[in-house]
Amino acid sequence: MFELLSSLGSWVKRQEITTDNAVFRLHYMFTALLLLCFSAIITASQFIGDPIECMGDKSIPGNVRMIELESSFGLVNPAGHEDEKKYYTYYQWVVFVLFLQAMLCYFPKWLWDMWESNLLSTIVVGLNYGMITEEEKESKKKTLIDYMLKHIKHHNMYAIKYFFCEVLCLINIIGQMYLMNAFFDGEFMQYGRKVTDFSDMDQDNRIDPMVYVFPRITKCTFHKFGPSGTIMRSDFLCVLPLNIFNEKSFVFLWFWYIIIATLLSALVLFRIAIIALPSTRAHIFHFYNRIISKDTAAAISRKTSLGDWWVMFMLGSNMDPLIYREVMSELAKKIEISSSNSL
Template structure:
């Protein structure tokens, strides 16, 4: 692989790493930021706070059960990130003519081996010394060839960079894999969604969370979870409680022990 091919491959890798983020930013469309309405700090007048909470509740109520596709796009970006990391390792392996996939394991084995039996894999991939051939004009005016040994100090830096990249790719692949498994469990397990909301938002009544998850879909749960991470906890508690009350009133019931403070217009 010549230098131009390597530069092109590095550019492709950079673009591929950025693609999942770019896709999600395009698909998300600023929904979370728009729904936050500066309620992440909770420092505003009571009248303004009630108005903003009512707007958020109205949106959640009117668009309940319509967020699945939005959430699946996010999950797709996470799956794409996993495919991307694994694909990057194979691209890097091609870049190093098949020496990258096992590079980290070989370095670990080298560190743990005896001094007499050590074969440094880093030197094999990034040689620190090589033979150089120089051509120059001699005294007679003819071209003369000179062979010498050249030191490549930049390869000392390169080997450390790619050792770090190898371990970084492995860590990213493992974490992203477990994230994808976690998402699959969330998609197929309403009980897990209830449990996560209860653990994350302890200020919200358990029966309110049960009702919300039971009457909504997975995409709604994902939106609730994302909003809860970006909105003041007390404000978000009121939002979920009032949403649960609206769901209960829709079924001619009411959650005991809570009186909604936000009145409909």
């Protein structure tokens, strides 16, 4: 179990060349890892205990397994009304749903890696290290500048595909919230809020939302034929120890999904502003790369397309700062000259 969790921990490692945004990484890296860890912990019954323990007629063979595969129910009393049955059929599928969610969180990363095809790694050509010889630095700078000049205004699809993957992350998170809401019979959307409000409710009428969604004790009814052929009813009291972990993990997931959905929504709005308001690109370029002068940032933003601007913007996260300043200054001058000659 510990070896499995440690191997999952290797998922979170610093990338030598970053081709994405920090919020994007929170989605495919942290969220997917969190879901996989929860799935692995639930699967590890040797640490949590048996998934279900039933007390009842011992003469019925395989009763625990049959009840686990079917369903159980609990008696709830909402707002002072008469007790009513609530059936629970989803607990056996929780581990599979968590694993599916982790794969869905990683899908935008997989798609972006396929589309990106190591473009940034190729054009950076080792300029992310400052400790190189002057001759090697000049040669690699020339290669990078020649590439950008030769492929000027040919990177729009590169940026659009990346922005699409960020939108896909937001769609995925919102979709997963609705998926979990349907999976838990409409209880997930308000789950976290109900948990935080629980302590302020009237003790005589309140129901613990964690116990309501993830009951620790349920009742199961089993029917069998008696000696004379008459159907006999047997009742079982079932303990679900895994739900002690489930109730806490899904509270955490509820709050985390709200946070990541908010961050992704803000990020998508930011991308829309970059696309719709080209005048903002120079300010953004200089804000994130203060080592570049405002004139250089303005020249690059004014004379290049969205895709070229994005590639040069991302180079700032993957190159030695001093080398990056030199490259951007030279590029800005050559782009200005090229633009003047084309008039």
